[in-house]
Amino acid sequence: MPKLRAVIFDIGRVLIRVDVQRVKSALAQGLPFTPEELWSAIEKDPRWPDWQEGRMSARDWHLHLCKRFNLSLDFEQFKNVWNSALDPDPIHKTSLFAGLSKSYRLGLLSNTDPIHVEKLESTYDFFAHFPQAVRTYSCRVGASKPDPLIFREIHFQSSAQLYADLGKAGIKVEDSCTT
DSSP: OOOOOEEEEOOBTTTEEEOHHHHHHHHHTTSSSOHHHHHHHHHTOTTHHHHHTTSSOHHHHHHHHHHHHTOOOOHHHHHHHHHTTEEEEESSOHHHHHHHHHHSEEEEEEOOOHHHHHHHHHHOGGGGGSOGGGEEEHHHHTOOTTSHHHHHTSOOOOSOEEEEEEETTEEEEESOSOO
């Protein structure tokens, strides 16, 4: 087996705790939907893939949801509510990534949207250990996991990679992102 040279992390629930309940509750205030009904409708919205895969701007997503659900949030309020899903404290200390970066190339591979990317990169210090070239986001590459295209977009030349993701069944670790 080749020597491991790169470690690629998902972000949500691996590096940052995510609590969608905060978003659901805030968006549903004053609406004739339960938070769960509203969130289910958002996730099933035909524009959701466009939003997650970068074919729709943050302002257009905001306007789309405001029109569809009669939301009365301005764009800044909407961004604050949307970002409330992200826990302000990372799961791991920055020192973990400082240590790992001495021995391995580090990368990110995540299904996420432009509002979260802006918040994540401006809030969490550990991003300094992940060069821009290996921050692979669905909204920037036009594909979401599990589409193989997103895995091909991670810019490592090595096949000796470890990818850590927290799927529905728990931590999923793959020994290569090229499969």
